[in-house]
Amino acid sequence: xxxxxxxxxxxxxxxxxxxxxxxxxxxxxxxVSDKEAEEWLYVERAKQNVTPAPxxxxxxxxxxxxxxxxxxxIESVGEISGDVSMRDITFADTGRKTARKGGISxx
Numbered sequence: 001x002x003x004x005x006x007x008x009x010x011x012x013x014x015x016x017x018x019x020x021x022x023x024x025x026x027x028x029x030x031x032v033s034d035k036e037a038e039e040w041l042y043v044e045r046a047k048q049n050v051t052p053a054p055x056x057x058x059x060x061x062x063x064x065x066x067x068x069x070x071x072x073x074i075e076s077v078g079e080i081s082g083d084v085s086m087r088d089i090t091f092a093d094t095g096r097k098t099a100r101k102g103g104i105s106x107x
Contacts (some may be wrong), residue, residue, distance in 0.1 A: 034081045041080070057082075064089070 015021035045051075057077040064073050065086070072086035 003092075030081075037080045038078075045105060060084075 013024060015024055038103050060074050060077055062073065064071060066072070070088055070090045074084055074086050075081070076085045
């Protein structure tokens with residue numbers, strides 16, 4: 001029996017198991033929560049006329065790194081979540097597109 005999740009915008013996502021549906025729902029809720037937190041922070045800074053400090057991870061954007069013998073370029077670092085979006089450039093000359101998202105810990 002396939003499980004599904006219907007988003008508020010009418011999008012329906014299907015999953016082969018209930019566990020995968022729950023994991024998908026948690027991922028969607030986290031993404032929405034992160035986006036709402038970033039928007040809230042933006043509004044609060046605007047209300048107080050505060051310019052955000054430079055991102056401490058801004059120097060990571062564009063940096064090339066290697067994970068599991070694959071080359072990636074860091075495209076963004078989430079201000080609140082710390083999630084890192086990377087583009088796989090291992091096979092860039094072949095036209096294949098691969099992306100990876102994960103956490104990062106900075107000292």
